[in-house]
Amino acid sequence: MAKVTDKTEIRKAIAKYCEEKAISRKELSTQMGISNATISNIDNEKWDNIDEKMWQKIWNYVRPINTNALFQTKDYQTAINLCQNAKELHLMAGLIADTGMGKTTALRSFSRQENVFYIYYDANMRPNHFYHELGKQLGYDYDSTMYNMVNRACSVLNSLNDPLIIIDEAGKLTDPMLLSLHALRDKTQQNCGIVFGGMPYFKNNLIKKTNKQKVGISEFMRRIQIWNELEGLSKSEIEYICDANGITEKEDLKRFMYKKRFGDLTNEILLFKTLYR
Known part of the structure; x- marks a missing residue:
């Protein structure tokens, strides 16, 4: 997650979320079940009295969703x-x-x-x-x-x-x-x-x-x-996702070719990078 010290990043994520959803800061606070004053204080950079758990909660709610590896499947x-x-x-x-x-x-x-x-x-x-x-x-x-x-x-x-x-x-x-x-x-x-x-x-x-x-x-x-x-990943999609993760050697690719579930594939890629890179 963005660290608590990255408060500006979280502030930007709130603005982007509200823009994408076309909602007000007040509506966002209702969705999250938190005080509207908290969101207002973040907007106005009054951050001293907002604790780490609140920053974590807000970030987890408004953080961008990474679909880079999925969007072409x-x-x-x-x-x-x-x-x-x-x-x-x-x-x-x-x-x-x-x-x-x-x-x-x-x-x-x-x-x-x-x-x-x-x-x-x-x-x-x-x-x-x-x-x-x-x-x-x-x-x-x-x-x-x-x-x-x-x-x-x-x-x-x-x-x-x-x-x-x-x-x-x-x-x-x-x-x-x-x-x-x-x-x-x-x-x-x-x-x-x-x-x-x-x-x-x-x-x-x-x-x-x-x-x-x-x-x-x-x-x-x-x-x-x-x-x-949903049908699962094709061979070409597996190769694309591996390539996006820097895995291009034919011998290395063999271990991934039967991972038709996206979650299984990403787990295997993480394991590969951890153990062999």
């Missing part, structure tokens, strides 16, 4: 194109990929746009936690009944220009959460897109639950209009 473009189509056409879509394929990096990269809201779904989340987090992403901090929280989110989403909600780790979504998203979709489908990113079992489990006639699941799945699945 077919999988990355598949994920970005799916998000773009869902945003523009107000689709509900599923992006399926095994762990380490670069799905989360691509989704987080796309989320740095105006009116795109990214939520990493935690297995400990309940519907009220989800809508509280979504509310913070939308610029307000609101805790009420589920009915009121869903309706407020829908009201704000319907006031925006082509908003998109990205829900990562969608395989962890519980049945009550799926049913609440069903309601959210029905109330915003003319204006808002939703992308679910998950492991292959996300789709498979939905199919199983549909076949078992689980209440509401068939109706939810029917609303997902597009499914895309």
Whole structure:
């Protein structure tokens, strides 16, 4: 991370994040759950009373996402194109990929746009936690009944220009959460897109639950209009990423040729550089 002494870099990252997302500093502080005065003090270079943990938290939230090694791969473009189509056409879509394929990096990269809201779904989340987090992403901090929280989110989403909600780790979504998203979709489908990113079992489990006639699941799945699945790295993409990391010798390249998952490849490159360079 940027060291605490690199305060100017963090200040610039805040400005860039707010510019990319077209949000105010106040909206950023709401998203992060921190005082607006803290962001204001950073902007005005009043840094003496901001402790290291706060700098760390802010940097981890606004830091640039490095997609240099991913951006020319077919999988990355598949994920970005799916998000773009869902945003523009107000689709509900599923992006399926095994762990380490670069799905989360691509989704987080796309989320740095105006009116795109990214939520990493935690297995400990309940519907009220989800809508509280979504509310913070939308610029307000609101805790009420589920009915009121869903309706407020829908009201704000319907006031925006082509908003998109990205829900990562969608395989962890519980049945009550799926049913609440069903309601959210029905109330915003003319204006808002939703992308679910998950492991292959996300789709498979939905199919199983549909076949078992689980209440509401068939109706939810029917609303997902597009499914895309990432394929893994091609030989030429592996060579490109290795070359970008200074690995060009044929003998060295052999150890990387079967690493079709982006995460596996980058781990192997790091290991190679650590042990052999």
